[in-house]
Amino acid sequence: MYKKILLTGLALSMAVPAFAEVTIGLPEDVNLLLVNGTEPEIDGGFFSSSSTAILPDGENQIVFRYVPSFKQGQEFEKMNSDVIVAKFTAENEKLEFEFPKYRNIRDAQRFNNNPDWKLVNESNQAIDITQDKLVYEGMQIGRDYEAEMIKFNAAGGAAAIATTNSAAYAAVTAAQASGQKVTVVPVAETAAATNATPTQLPETTAGTTEEEMLMFWYSKADDATKARFKAYVNSQ
Known part of the structure; x- marks a missing residue:
């Protein structure tokens, strides 16, 4: 009788569906600023080498900077890209950022003119994204990205969400x-x-x-x- 109960309980636990969500791996050269207009939920912490952003299933909007580093002599130089806004739809997927291979910081600065990046799934297939830039004239330090995104989304551009x-x-x-x-x-x-x-x-x-x-x-x-x-x- 004990064995039957144990096996039944095991079968029931296997039948329970896993909680569906979308995750995005965060490499060191990505500074994720917002998810759906608010501070992102990060598993592993911002300074972890294996940080992951957790998003709900369905339509999502991310705001980020691409910040690759390159060795220049004995030091490292970092390129801060323009702020990218991207909208996409995904269901229960593990996604990863994919960027071109740049040789140096001058080469990487081309990214601002052509933000050629992807979100790829576990099958290494790029999902559809709609992207734009969050342009701000003036001092970049201390920007209120949440306030800027309120205006951005209210304007109703291609990458905007409600x-x-x-x-x-x-x-x-x-x-x-x-x-x-x-x-x-x-x-x-x-x-x-x-x-x-x-x-x-x-x-x-x-x-x-x-x-x-x-x-x-x-x-x-x-x-x-x-x-x-x-x-x-x-x-x-």
């Missing part, structure tokens, strides 16, 4: 473009506010669709997003 933050930004932009004065009214963090629909939110003076959208998405955001959003509105 996010709560981008929807809120689009609503504000539309309201401002129509000449309306936008005032951010904090919504209490209660279950009622979280589950509210646009018509259940506090009425605004103008009562426009844009304002209703703004209030709705604001109620869904976390405290950090609300703070960034208010800072953006107050800076306009």
